[in-house]
Amino acid sequence: MASKRASEQHHHHPVDPEEAAAAFARAIHDGDIVNFRLLFQPFSPAREDSIESFDTAKYDYLLPDSEMEADPRYQEYLEKVKEPAIWDHIQQELAANRPARMPAELVLLLADRAVELGKYTSASLAYEQLRIRQRMQEEFLALADEKLSEGDVKAGVKGYLIGTGLDYNYSAFPEPLPAVPNFQTQALILHGRYPQNPEDCVGMLPPEAHLRRAFEFLLGSADVAARLDEYNLETRLAFFRELVYARDPKWDEFAARMKEAVEMARDMQQRINELMGSGDGTYDGLVEEISSELGDDPRAISAKSLGEDPDTPREWWQYLKDLGYRSPPAVLFVARQFVGNSEIIVPRYVMDSPVAQAAGIDLPKRKA
Amino acid sequence: MTKHKNEPKPEQTQRDDQGYVDYFTILGLSEHAKPGDVRKAYKRKMKDLVSEIGQAELTEERRSYYLLEMAKLNAALYILRDPGLRDSYWEERKALIELESKWRQAEENGSDEADTLRRQYDSRIRGFLARYMEELVLEAGRDKECVEASGWDEAHERHASRLLRNYRQSMYQQILERLPYFDLTPITFDWEERKNKVRSLLEKAPH
Structure with missing residues (x-):
């Protein structure tokens, strides 16, 4: 018992609040939910009772560099982190000896920022924790449909890519995870059976069926691909062209x-x-x-x-x-x-x- | 996301199962139904399902949907026809619903007990869903009576194991969504503001 207390005292070190706030702001600016969560973990350098410290070079990646500090977006996030109610809550959670409750406003800010940066896996994790992932996914898809109906194919494709990017794989083992494109494996599944007849080849299918398979494969979701059935062939072909370039810019x-x-x-x-x-x-x-x-x-x-x-x-x-x-x-x-x-x-x-x-x-x- | 024609609409569901799978509702029975009623209802439902499958054009998503429906019917028979299994299932389910309400109350009152109750609940709900929505469902697929009525085989089981894991986790998520936040501070969403945010994010996001 005595040795445990001694070791706890030994590990106690002061944390510069400015440094800790900067680390939270950086995680939001990067749209990085992993680093954000890390800052609340028992081994976080932002905790005074942790053996880890911001003084070591290995945690430089958690802190902003001078270029980021000059970015108005970063300053905006820093200001939000330092809002008295939020900052008091963060400090209280970092001092408590139990799993932390993260400030939901910051997680939401981070999730939106992650979408803005195209980090859909991170956004998906954050929205899932906020319990609005499916609703957000539906909102993006609905907006994408609206854009497609207006003839804005580029925005439509982008909306579908964000919508499917926020997808979750609930059958992942042992815990659900964000679903990520896995084209190299899906390609083998698509060609898993040796074609006995020309029509067994995906490229030889009639245009409608070929497009449906293409959307299922490139969007990674049969459900989302089915939404596109409502559009005429011309729109779907334009969508396909845009999607091809989105998946392979070269x-x-x-x-x-x-x-x-x-x-x-x-x-x-x-x-x-x-x-x-x-x-x-x-x-x-x-x-x-x-x-x-x-x-x-x-x-x-x-x-x-x-x-x-x-x-x-x-x-x-x-x-x-x-x-x-x-x-x-x-x-x-x-x-x-x-x-x-x-x-x-x-x-x-x-x-x-x-x-x-x-x-x-x-x-x-x-x-x- | 896609709806199927025989999916029950909310108003058609006899009782809201609150995410805790209710095998009585799946068979359209009350909780006092006798094993004989369970068998009759199972056979009728399975016959309808098999006939619908025979008439449907099977896409991959529909195949998965029907497989899951078949697995749920098999599990309903397997669990409810055995008095021991049926009682332990129903007791565990009731205890969980009570524990949920106890935890909610503790959370609302700001009681110190809330976190302990939350952990207890989380561990039990995971155990309940794993046993009654996955393990026993797969076990039911190997039961002679179920195999005879549904034609369930090893290929079904292989495909169903992934589907069931997905189903179980989705149910967990469904339950979680109505419970108090425990790893985040409470938050309410203004969906009009969110819709505007989605518009601005669509413009800003990289292609």
């Missing part, structure tokens, strides 16, 4: 590579047809045959679409995961394809479909 670069990969795939198909016509009609050893006779590896098609060196061939699923990570919309225009014993990812979509046109990857059909 889509133009990818589209150019995709078109080259399409040409390679077409060449390859032509060669396969010729070889099949002249050979015994089986695909066995076709990769080797093409390689030896024509000097090409079909896996170069996958590599081309990713802008990679075709001399380091990888498995189809590795390409697909990469594709999903680097350029999520691209996953909607490819399919798995066996060539001999080797499986590759090839571009496969209706070349002149309105969806391909909206994505800027449409190509004229080749003459037979």
Whole structure:
């Protein structure tokens, strides 16, 4: 008991209130709920009875730098933190030996700031704690619908991205967590079954169905994607185009590579047809045959679409995961394809479909 | 978010289950129903559901919805036909509702007991939801009578385990939303002001 008391006394250190207030203001300015919560934890450097202190360099990241201090937004947040009622409450909670009750006004300020900065995971955590996450999500989606009805597609897409960005995964184990885009895994699920028929490929679906799958995949929610069914095809295509660029700002670069990969795939198909016509009609050893006779590896098609060196061939699923990570919309225009014993990812979509046109990857059909 | 045609509207619900799953209501029975009534109601409800599934165009979201409905019916039969299980379920549920009201009262009166009651309640509600909205629901899916009536199999169970976790946590959240704040200071929202905020945030947020 005596040693415990001694150790408590040993750990007691004064905290500069200005420094503590600055740390709270910075967390709000950064829209960072993790750092904000940390400041209330038993090991917080803002607590006098904690062994941690702002004096050590490891907590520099919690304090504002001179540039931030000059930012009027930061000053606004600092002023709010120092409001007598709020500051008294913070000090009382930091002194108490129990889980802290955080000031809700500051958490709300932080959540809104996080949305402003595009930190939707942090915003989602903060709104969830305030118990208004679903309502906020609905408000953003409703406003996005209003914007879409007015013809403002860009604002509509932004609203949908914020709305889905605030989504929560209640089936996460062991505790619910904000839902985050996971395109690399979803891409594998989308192409989990080898296509037996052309219509099994997502890119070969009729425009309406292709768009629905695209929205489900790119927005990460079937429910939210279903809201878009109410709009006409023209609006949905414009929405899709905007969404493609939102998910991959470098889509133009990818589209150019995709078109080259399409040409390679077409060449390859032509060669396969010729070889099949002249050979015994089986695909066995076709990769080797093409390689030896024509000097090409079909896996170069996958590599081309990713802008990679075709001399380091990888498995189809590795390409697909990469594709999903680097350029999520691209996953909607490819399919798995066996060539001999080797499986590759090839571009496969209706070349002149309105969806391909909206994505800027449409190509004229080749003459037979 | 999407509503389905056989989802009960609030006015159709016989009793408000307050987020504490009420298997009697799910079967459309009173709490005094006999095991025979439970079986009859279960069979009728399951038959209706299976017939609706047969007629519906199954999208992924509808499949999940029907799976959850089927799981709830199976659990209702499994729990309510066994007097021991049924009594412990109903007692635990009643005790929880009482504990909630006790905690609310302590919170309103600013009593020192409030935090202790809150912790007790939180631990018990989690335990209750885990047992009666997940564990026993999955267990019901392996019961012979349920398997015969619903055609439940391993594939259903695999898919349902994720759905049930989601369902349980959503219910927890639903309950939590009406309870007093304990990790934050109390706050009320002006939704007109919030709507304006949403407008300004939409303009400011990066694409």
